[in-house]
Amino acid sequence: MGSITRLHERPRPAPLRIASDEEVLTAAGEVIALGTAAPAAVLVEALVRSGLLAMSIPSDFDGADVSNGLIAQVVSQIAQVQPAAAHALVHHFRALELVRNAGSEEQRRSIYLHVESGERLSCGGVGEHVASQRYFTDGIGFRLSGALEAASLGEPDWFAVLANSEAKVLSLLLVQRGSTRTELVPGSQPARYRLDEAHVPADAVLPLHKDALPLSQSLGTILLASAILGEKRQRLAADLALWRGGVRSGERPWDERIGKLQVDTEILAALIDRAAVALDLAQVNPTPAGVSDAFRSATALEFAALPAGDRARDGDRLLAQLGRTLLTD
Template sequence: MGLSADEEQMVALVADFVDDRVRPRVREFEQDDIYPAEFIDAMKELGFFGMLAPAEFGGVDVSTACFARVTEELARGWMSLAGAIGGHSVITYLIRNFGTDEQKSKYLPKMATGEIRATMALTEPGGGSDLQAMRTNATRVDGGWSISGSKTWISNAAHSGLFGLLCITDRDVSPAHKGMSVILVEPGDGFTISKKLPKLGYRGVEACELVFDSRVVPDDAILGGEPNLGWGHMMRGLEVGRIQVASRALGVGQAALNDAIRYAQERESFGKPIWKHQSVGNLLADMATKQQAARLLTQDAAERLDSGKRVDMEAGMAKLFASEAAMQIALDAIRVHGGYGYSREYDVERYFRDAPLMIVGEGTNEIQRNVIAGQLVARNKI
């Protein structure tokens, strides 16, 4: 299907931003886990936070395929920057597709500019990928809902002004997901955001724990205005989220592959560039093949979503394969670099620390396999 000329220009703009402004300075922020405020401000100015917002609300309104390409370019520079737009874009997508007219008018214009940044709040300390075991709940009070519970590993939490919270709003139904709602929660009384959690990679952008202690929100905070539809809403949103995570993995894999190809030409041993040694050349060939396969899976999922099709299986496949490929490509890039690959003097050690997030984030790869198997059977019943 391909991108429009305007979308190709946007991808090129992001690539230039990454090469000119991000890659030369990543270590200033990444090594000491410093929040990259100036990069985030530049991303707001360039319209990256409004990619999935409708034009009528000030957004850029690009296709999912373009969104995936932009995400890949950002992650090629620094995966954390791609993470900064991840949850925000999913909540933008949810409000655009399921929000009431009032919710769209209230949030989308400010989300499009990045004045309001949003994030998802799904994972709980004792639940992980098992969303059916969710305990965070909202009970009806006069004129609204009172929320109690906690969420953890919430990206961008300290810098977000809106949280798409998935929680229980009817504890009497079975299965549990039939009583879940997405509630649009703003910071306020009864809502505490912890200090950021320490992480192996994905540094610079924070991940925090959220605690809700009788946080009261009005009735119109329920996404779409009607409770107990949140599971279906969020599952649609996660299709976008998993394409976004697959695209992040593509960016990390491409950066690692590029560095390995460059180093294999510059480094010589036994009188020739190391890529001419079969063991190194084979590594490069396998890395490039995995990267291309991951890109095609991700592109297919994005284009299917743009055509209006259900893509939970395809997005799961893309996320599963691209994340595992990125992890292997990052490891193989270290092998190509030899001892230098283990040094912070080269970026490949950072790729190796960033890659695991895509394996465990947005639903672990073990969960993705369950989703894929379930959809395979559902779509091919005998």
């Protein structure tokens, strides 16, 4: 099977090659230093140049393969100054986790090389972990049918889409930017793009391996919670600054409000660390027990990260999902 190729190439800044945890934190610090007012285009260029987009590539493919805890730390820190950039990174790394557990070694190596050159991925189907799309034989490739949305900081180079074949084989399809019509969803943050039917070359269809979905879902949950944690920490810092500056108005006593934010951040930070370690172990040795532990930890984290307004809608579903992982072990 041939390597994944682009329809066109365009100049881009040469990314740094990250090889250690210290280099990851240094690169993240440079992105964070751009501050809250940096335009999206500047952030995209900085992220591409930083080398952070490739930090989760496995060591078997000459990547840094940093821990999930460190990726979570980077996402959380960036979320404190640029929430849209942090949420776009969540989708990029969730897509890369699907790549880790899909296709042939040659296919994986090919897309990793694209990412190392600074290209960005986004998961099609914002917030979804299941396939709602179908793909069909179309000449020497395949045709992806059905519209969906994908979130990204600027239009991504690749849309990573879960879809079922005519024979109900679940695969990861990598849809190249420019190969299908995309439309920006007005007012979305991070930017969301709608895409419709697309032709996908055969070498850009990667059948999923066992455990690909729970591992990718677990990472996505960890990183989304990390982005939420960063935003909560920023809110806590802002409230403390207002209090110290003499502002006293509010819907509830300030000590209670600030105390709740502190408890929320402590709980999220602890659960993120627990889930990240469990996922590290499952990636290295994907035993059924290890994958189940990672997924269970991520599900508990997802429940804890729910905004209060979403508990009534999603809380029971997550609790039932968590209970099933315990009852079926």
